[in-house]
Every structure is written in C-alpha cells, then in structure tokens.
Amino acid sequence: MSQPAASTADRHPMPGMMVYNVKLGMWIFLLSEVMFFTALIGSYIILRFAHPDHFAEPGAVLNVPLTAFNTFVLICSSVSMVKAYAAITQGDQKGLRFWLLVTILLGTFFVGVQVVEYIILAREGFVPMVELYGVAHEIEGAALYGATFYTMTGFHGTHVTIGILCMWFVLYRAWQGKYSADNYGAVEIMGLYWHFVDLVWIILFTIVYLI
Amino acid sequence: MSWMLPDSYSTFGPDVDFLYYAILVVTGIVFVITEALLVYFVIRYRRRDGQKATYIHGSTKAEIIWTTVPFIAVLGLAFISIPSWNMMKNPDSVPADALDYIVNAKQFEWEITYAGADGVTGTADDISTINIMHVPVNQAVNITLRSEDVLHSFFLPEMRVKQDAVPGMDITVWFEATAAGAYPIGCAELCGNLHTTMGGTLNVYEATEFDAWVASQSADADDADDADDQEDQ
Amino acid sequence: MDAHGHAHEMPWIRRYVFSTDHKIIAIQFLLMSLFFLVVGGLLAAMIRWQLGFPSEPMPGGMLLPDEMMAPTPAGAIMLPEFYNSLVTMHGTIMIFFAIMPLLVGVFGNLLIPLQIGADDMAFPRLNMASFWMAFPAGLLMLASFAVEGGAAGAGWTSYAPLSASGEYTGVYLGQQLWLISLTILGFASLAGAVNYITTIINMRAPGMTWFRMPLATWALFITAILILLAIPILAGALIMLLFDQTIGTGFFLPASDGEPLLWQHLFWFFGHPEVYILILPAMGITSDVLANGARKPVFGYHAMVLAIVSIAFLSWIVWGHHMFQSGMNPMLGTTFMITTMVIAVPSAIKVFNWLGTIYKGNIHLHTPMLHALGFVSMFIIGGLSGVFMASTPVDVYIHDTYFIVAHIHYVLFGGSLFAIFAGITFWYPKMFGRLMNEKWGRIHFWLTLILYNLVFWPMHSIGIQGHMRRIYDPTQYEFLQPLQPINQFITVCVFALVAVQAIYALNFIISIWKGKKAGNNPWHANSLEWTVPSPPPHGNFELVPIVYRGPYEYSAPDVEEDYWLQDAPPPRETAAPALEPQPVAD
Numbered sequence A: 001m002s003q004p005a006a007s008t009a010d011r012h013p014m015p016g017m018m019v020y021n022v023k024l025g026m027w028i029f030l031l032s033e034v035m036f037f038t039a040l041i042g043s044y045i046i047l048r049f050a051h052p053d054h055f056a057e058p059g060a061v062l063n064v065p066l067t068a069f070n071t072f073v074l075i076c077s078s079v080s081m082v083k084a085y086a087a088i089t090q091g092d093q094k095g096l097r098f099w100l101l102v103t104i105l106l107g108t109f110f111v112g113v114q115v116v117e118y119i120i121l122a123r124e125g126f127v128p129m130v131e132l133y134g135v136a137h138e139i140e141g142a143a144l145y146g147a148t149f150y151t152m153t154g155f156h157g158t159h160v161t162i163g164i165l166c167m168w169f170v171l172y173r174a175w176q177g178k179y180s181a182d183n184y185g186a187v188e189i190m191g192l193y194w195h196f197v198d199l200v201w202i203i204l205f206t207i208v209y210l211i
Numbered sequence B: 001m002s003w004m005l006p007d008s009y010s011t012f013g014p015d016v017d018f019l020y021y022a023i024l025v026v027t028g029i030v031f032v033i034t035e036a037l038l039v040y041f042v043i044r045y046r047r048r049d050g051q052k053a054t055y056i057h058g059s060t061k062a063e064i065i066w067t068t069v070p071f072i073a074v075l076g077l078a079f080i081s082i083p084s085w086n087m088m089k090n091p092d093s094v095p096a097d098a099l100d101y102i103v104n105a106k107q108f109e110w111e112i113t114y115a116g117a118d119g120v121t122g123t124a125d126d127i128s129t130i131n132i133m134h135v136p137v138n139q140a141v142n143i144t145l146r147s148e149d150v151l152h153s154f155f156l157p158e159m160r161v162k163q164d165a166v167p168g169m170d171i172t173v174w175f176e177a178t179a180a181g182a183y184p185i186g187c188a189e190l191c192g193n194l195h196t197t198m199g200g201t202l203n204v205y206e207a208t209e210f211d212a213w214v215a216s217q218s219a220d221a222d223d224a225d226d227a228d229d230q231e232d233q
Numbered sequence C: 001m002d003a004h005g006h007a008h009e010m011p012w013i014r015r016y017v018f019s020t021d022h023k024i025i026a027i028q029f030l031l032m033s034l035f036f037l038v039v040g041g042l043l044a045a046m047i048r049w050q051l052g053f054p055s056e057p058m059p060g061g062m063l064l065p066d067e068m069m070a071p072t073p074a075g076a077i078m079l080p081e082f083y084n085s086l087v088t089m090h091g092t093i094m095i096f097f098a099i100m101p102l103l104v105g106v107f108g109n110l111l112i113p114l115q116i117g118a119d120d121m122a123f124p125r126l127n128m129a130s131f132w133m134a135f136p137a138g139l140l141m142l143a144s145f146a147v148e149g150g151a152a153g154a155g156w157t158s159y160a161p162l163s164a165s166g167e168y169t170g171v172y173l174g175q176q177l178w179l180i181s182l183t184i185l186g187f188a189s190l191a192g193a194v195n196y197i198t199t200i201i202n203m204r205a206p207g208m209t210w211f212r213m214p215l216a217t218w219a220l221f222i223t224a225i226l227i228l229l230a231i232p233i234l235a236g237a238l239i240m241l242l243f244d245q246t247i248g249t250g251f252f253l254p255a256s257d258g259e260p261l262l263w264q265h266l267f268w269f270f271g272h273p274e275v276y277i278l279i280l281p282a283m284g285i286t287s288d289v290l291a292n293g294a295r296k297p298v299f300g301y302h303a304m305v306l307a308i309v310s311i312a313f314l315s316w317i318v319w320g321h322h323m324f325q326s327g328m329n330p331m332l333g334t335t336f337m338i339t340t341m342v343i344a345v346p347s348a349i350k351v352f353n354w355l356g357t358i359y360k361g362n363i364h365l366h367t368p369m370l371h372a373l374g375f376v377s378m379f380i381i382g383g384l385s386g387v388f389m390a391s392t393p394v395d396v397y398i399h400d401t402y403f404i405v406a407h408i409h410y411v412l413f414g415g416s417l418f419a420i421f422a423g424i425t426f427w428y429p430k431m432f433g434r435l436m437n438e439k440w441g442r443i444h445f446w447l448t449l450i451l452y453n454l455v456f457w458p459m460h461s462i463g464i465q466g467h468m469r470r471i472y473d474p475t476q477y478e479f480l481q482p483l484q485p486i487n488q489f490i491t492v493c494v495f496a497l498v499a500v501q502a503i504y505a506l507n508f509i510i511s512i513w514k515g516k517k518a519g520n521n522p523w524h525a526n527s528l529e530w531t532v533p534s535p536p537p538h539g540n541f542e543l544v545p546i547v548y549r550g551p552y553e554y555s556a557p558d559v560e561e562d563y564w565l566q567d568a569p570p571p572r573e574t575a576a577p578a579l580e581p582q583p584v585a586d
C-alpha cells in the first residue's frame, strides 16, 4: 500500500453526482421518516373512520387558535432557518449565529406551548389511556382519540426537540467558526431536517386539529 | 405422505378441491419441468477442461415468452378462484333459508348458540352448547362469529371452512354440510397457552335426527345448561 | 478523519471491536448472526421434540427452570406457555437476528464497497453504530427468556390483542422486551439502509455504471430501499403496541374499540416487503455464484434487474394475502389475490433466467455453486407453494396449517439459507484470506439438502391433512393422531439436520487457520472484489479502479481465459477511454 487511500469523509462523489454523501444521506433518512409518520397518521385515519363517534369535533377538545398561532411560530422558525443558511453561504458568521439562535428560540417556544397544551388537556381529563388509576376515561369514549393525538403530536414534538438539540450543537460549532462560505454542509442538512419537521407539523395540524 | 386432500363434506368442498387440484397440476408441471431442466443442464453441461462455455447474454424473445406465459397462467388461476371465494366469504351469498347460529370464541372454548326455530337469538328457544355444534345435513347454516378476548380461528377442515374470530367484530360464516357424521372443529389461530385444547366436534344430522335433537333440548329447556355440560364430558 | 493510513497503529479494540472498516463489521455481523442461527436451530429442535413426542420428558429438560419445563419423576415435560415462547422466539430470532443480518449485515457490508470500487461505506461510524445497536438488541431478545413470565409467546407476528395485554398470556415483560428489542434493531437496520443507499448512489468507481453493477449489489441496493421504507412502519406499529402494553392506550384493544386488525395491516404492510428483504439479497448472491460456476454471463441481466425492481414495487401491494381469513372485506381479498398472483411472475422470470444461465455453461460444481443450485431448486418449490395460498378459496383450507410452515421454510431455509451458505463459502476468502474445505463443504451440502427435504417436504402433506401450525400437542385432535408418525419422522430428521450443521461450523472455524491460502481470485471471478488481496487491506483499493465492462464477462471470445476482470483494460488501445488509473490521494 504505497498510496494510502483517501478517507471517506473527504472523498469526492462520482463525477456528475454532485450531491455529497451527508446531504444525500439526510434526504434518504427523511424518506424513512415519511414512512414513520405515514404509519402513525394512517393508523389515526383508519381508527377515526372506523369509530367516528370517538373523535371530537374540531375545536371541541383541542385549542385550535392557540395551536394555529404555534403553527405560525414554527413556520417562522423555518424562515429563520433559511436566513441562517443564506447567511453562511455568503460567509456571514454573525448572521448565521443570529438566525440559528432565533430558530432555536422559536422551536423552543413551539415545544413549550405544546407542553402547556398537554398539561391543560390532561387536567381536563383528556389522556391517552383507556383507564386511569382504574377509572374509565373521563371524556366518554375518547381513549382512541387521546392515544392517537398524543402519539402523533408527541412523536412530532420529540423530533422538534431533537432538532433543537442538534441545532445547539451547530450553533456551538458556528461560534467556533467551523463554517464558512464553502463549508456549510452541517447547516444545510440541519435545515433539511428542520423544514421536514415543519412540513410534518403542517400536515398533522391540518388533519388532527382542523378536519 | 400424500398431496391428496382429505374428503370434503360441504358444498364448498368441490370448489376448493377443484381449485387445489388445478393449481397442483399447473404447479406440478412447472415443478417437474424446471427441476428436470436444472438437473439435466448440470449433467449435460458439466465441466469439460479446455473448453469454454457458450458466450450468451440472453434472449429477448425468451424473456417475453417466460414473462407472458406465467402471467397468463397465474391470472387465470386468480380469476377462476374469484367465484368460489365470493360464494364462501361474501355475506350476500348466504342462502336466505339458512339456520342462524352464533359462535362465540373465548379462551379456550367455543360457545355455540343455535337460534332455534324462530331464527332469532336471545329468545327462549335458543340452544347453547360448548364445543359441540349440531347442524342438519343439506341445510345451509349462517354463523355469526364473535370473540370475547383474543383472535381465534374457527376451522372446520372437512367443511373447508376457516375464519378468524375477531373481538369487536361480527363476522358472517356459512356452510352447508353434505353428509351426516361427526367432524372436527379446530382453532387455527394462536390464542394463548391452551390454544391446542380448543377443539370441538361438528355433528351433522339427518333432518329428522336434527329435529329430534332440537326437541330433546327444548323438552328440558330449563336445565339445558346441565345437558350441555354432560355432553362435553 | 484520516484513520485509514494509521490502521495498523490503532489499538486492538478500535481495529476489531469498535472498527469502522466495513469488512470487519461484516465479520462481526457474521459471527453474531451465526450465533443466533445456532440458537434459533436449538429452539427449533425443542419445538420439534414436543411435536414428535408430545408431553414426553425432554432429554436435558431438567437443566431448564421449572417455569419452562415441568419436572416429573420421569423427567421434565415442556409447558405449553414455554412452547409458545419457543415458537415465537424461533421465528423472531431466525428472521430478525439470523437471516436478515446475514444477508444485509454481512453481505451488504462486505460486498457493496468492494463490488462498486469504494474504499468504505459512506458513513463508516454510522455503520459501526449499526452493529452495536443490532447486537445488544439480540441479547435483549435472548434475555427475555429469563424474565418473569417468560419470553414473548404470541408468535413472531405478535397478533393483537394476544400480544397487546399480558392478561391473556401471563407474559408482560417478555412481550415488552420483544417490542423494545425489535425497535432497536429497526434503528440498526435503518442506519445500514441509509449507508448502503448513499454508498451505492455516490461512491461507485469511475466506469461503474448502474448496469455494470453485480446483481448482488443491485439486490442489496433494492433491499436497502425496502428496509428504509418498511422498517419505519414496523417501528410505528411496535411503538403503538408497546404503549398498549405499558401505558394503557388501546390502539389494538377492543376494550377501547381499538382495532386488532389494524395491527395486522401495519405488520404485514411491513411484513411482506420484509419477506422480500429476506430473499432479494439471496437472489443476488445466487446470480453471482451461478454465473461464476457456469462460467457464463448471467442470462438476461437487465431482465434480472427489472425483476428485482418489480418485486420491490409489487411487494407493497400484496400484504393482504396474509389476512385472507382475518375478517377483512372479501372484496379486498380478491384484489390482494390478484396482486399476489402477479408477484409470482417476476420470481418465475428469475428462475427461468437462472436456468438460462447454466444452459450451455461449463459448470464447475464447487461448493458455492452447489448451494446456489440448491437455492434455485428449493426456491422453485417455495414459490410454487405460494401460488396455492394466493388462491383465496384454497387458502381458506391451508391458511395457518403446516402447509404455510412448509412454504416459509422452502423460501427461507431452502432459499435464503442455501444462498447464505453459497455466499459465505464464496466470499470466505475476502473475509479470512483462505478457502473453506471443498470436500467437507460438499458433504455438508448434500446431507443438508437431503435432510432438509426430509424435514420440510412432509410438512406440505400434513398441512394438506389439516394440521394446524403453532399447536402444542397435535395428538389433542383425534383427526391429527394418524399423522403422528410423520411428525416423529420429521423430528428425528430435524435432529440429524441440526447435527450435520456442525460440519459447516467446524469447516468454518478450522479453515480460518488451516484453509488453503486463497490469493486474489480463487474462483476466477470478474467483479472488483477479486482484483484486490484476500482479505483486502484497509481502504480496499490501492488505486481507484476503473471499470470497463459488466461483471459477468465469463468465457468472452475476446480473451483467452474464461473470465475477464471488470477493471482489466480492453485489449485494443483504441477502445480505452481517456481515463487513467489515478492514485487516490487528494
């Protein structure tokens, strides 16, 4: 072995294939995420069609205006993510840090509102269990509704939370000046993930809260 | 060891058995030809040193043939299966004069209720038995299959009937026995620790015997339950 | 991350335990899944003891705890709940911890980078993580035997509601560990899938066009896509079932009007692609080995690729054939019958092309070739028995009988496992630098083929007689009692079948040290892995290989030998493209 082979990380993709590995990998990973949410949303749709009486009218249990505002916040966070990305492609370090921080704050606000909503709903007796402490569900027949609602929104919330944690890491690296106008891959894939999570929310909001 | 089906004793029998044998013949032919070719090629074209294999990459014509022929064959098998399937499983196919039964499955027994002459369950002339089903010959019976706990599967091998019982669902099962006799009932879906014990008997009676059975049950309707218990022993 | 140059200075633990080298990870997966294969085989032997000799004391049964085997003066007798755990864990371990990691974990890791001319996977550390998730998941699954209530006992399909609440079986923690273990394994599989797909799309060597890829890599690529899309469905279902089990939701529990059938739909929407995950790589391996053994190009290479792709597409619309008797709408049953019949066609195309491949060959019957031929002949049987069950009226009778058990084993043992034996023997040199012993390889093949058929062929027959699957004691049914001699015969053959696997195990182990040195290309094959030493060095290729032709140019008239390496420059200067081999350093 006279010539050590190049390590994979800085290996060039095939000529003509200009999508670098990490970005392609993220796209592929997101495809599997699509299937995961398809399973959850599909189950919700099937259960709801089978037992329409177990599912409350839009707005009867859930606070639609509050969540609509929260949705707006999440969409804003996608915009700020784009801003962060645009900044670093120009080599604007300060802009990158600022917009990343804004995204993190908006995301955190979103999760915070969700947690508050959960607490309020649980206080009202809207829980995912069939029975709680041996007592049947307080809202008549709503166990399926609760189970699907908390599972779907909960897994989405988990995704947002993981995104926020990753974004702190990206921000930390940004502070160290690791990114530049020709090295912004991490910011880019962070953005891909974030937009995906945002998109999932818009779908969830539509079918869980509005329809 | 045989590929022959055991005899069947219901109106479904001829259909299922015909389809089975039709598929047996079709797949049997494919099986013999392909395996024979495989063995023949391995022997005929075994290694000869100093010689090269024939350099062929394929043949579009061959691909077209062996795509279309199997395609037509399997679609043919699918289409000839459709009418029998509809007859067996479509609730609309149940004859109007069928006698009504309820089969309620639970860990680990079959609770079988004959609706009686009025054809309505929940009335006084219902006859309930455990693990034994009594039906007249040459008379369609219409079963509402239920489960109280987990999945079970109501299996009457000689009648060519099998249907899962699903908690929360009422599933229609029907058949018409064509010969009197006693036949096994089995559970074909893993339902717990004692799944293996969930067998029973299907008693198919001549019409007169069936009436006699009904009469004997109605006669002591008050202690019908005791009679059932004895029957189970 | 410039680790490669320093490979030899790395501490032992980084080189062999937490290695990021795809070849080491392949070996790790190999050892892990062979271990689970042995475990699964022993579980099967115990199942068969009970079926052959119902409720007779099991030899050695005294060694197991009383919750599994009831002690009597004559010896220990298997309890029905333990029998259910055995059936469940046999299926689960074989499918998820033996066959799947063997095909995907071992051959995916070993072959993909080597066959496309890459130095490693796109994400080597993710690859390492994949193994270090899969292995603990397997241990967790095994550990569930030891917990209160025993291991999961609702079948490898874990149908709800039996699996959704411990009150039906007495199994609580065991079922939960089953769910958690498979969820972790799901993450491992996803990590692998993302890696494989990225690697194949992005890291092919110059000249390695899509249609110059060996069929093994093609099959692994499509398999990775199936994993990527199917596993998340399973994960979603597993998590919902876990919630039912633990926090008391009611997705699948009728008590809250949950839908037991929803579990089946989710499971089989994953499950049918899963069964093709378990066969496509085996088909790819078979194609590679058959062409090599026959010294001929694969017949209809493009048709083969097309067949793989169409199987992958169709596998998403046939899941209902597992649910014909489940209470699903009969109209849906008809639809699924038609799609299921259609999916038999690409399988048939593959069989015919394999026959075409050996037609007019110059067949070398080396051990891998024998196993590949075994694969083809057994897969024919498994595919054909699928047609019986695809016909809905016939399935009414044979569903959940031993006919299905025969079908599964003809495709998974006769199919996948024979291809795995072929693949391990064929690529053994690329893992250990030596060849396995030919003589013992052949003896093992013939004994396995014969015993295997003695075990599983009669299962068609007892299935046809109405013998249900998953029953603890067939003699409980009077109409099954006449079949008991066959059950006993099968059991005896199973013991022999398990025993002769020791030949393979010994051959495998001894050859690591005593096998014949392989050299670069012991089988005179064409694809890129045979251009490098056995085993290949860290980083695989000294120079980025340049690919000039497809992988199956055996017996080409242009060259004297009967093989033609993919990276050998063409004989005529004019045909050479402007590409020159280049050092890989940047």
Ligand code: HEM
Binding pocket: C157, C275, C276, C278, C279, C321, C322, C340, C341, C343, C344, C347, C382, C383, C384, C386, C387, C389, C390, C395, C398, C399, C400, C404, C407, C408, C411, C412, C415, C416
């Ligand atoms: C040639 C095409 C095939 C057809 C038409 C086919 C058809 C079927 C059908 C209809 C069933 C359901 C039977 C029932 O439960 O009543 C079934 C079960 C099964 N098939 Fe296939 N099959 C084919 C190929 C394969 C392959 C290639 C594999 C795996 C590598 C496979 C693995 C299985 C397994 C594991 C089951 C049983 C699942 C269970 O209930 O535990 N099949 N097949």
Ligand SMILES: [Cu+2]
Binding pocket: B152, B153, B187, B188, B189, B190, B191, B192, B195, B196, B198
């Ligand atoms: Cu059962």
Ligand SMILES: [Cu+2]
Binding pocket: C271, C272, C275, C318, C319, C321, C322
């Ligand atoms: Cu399937």
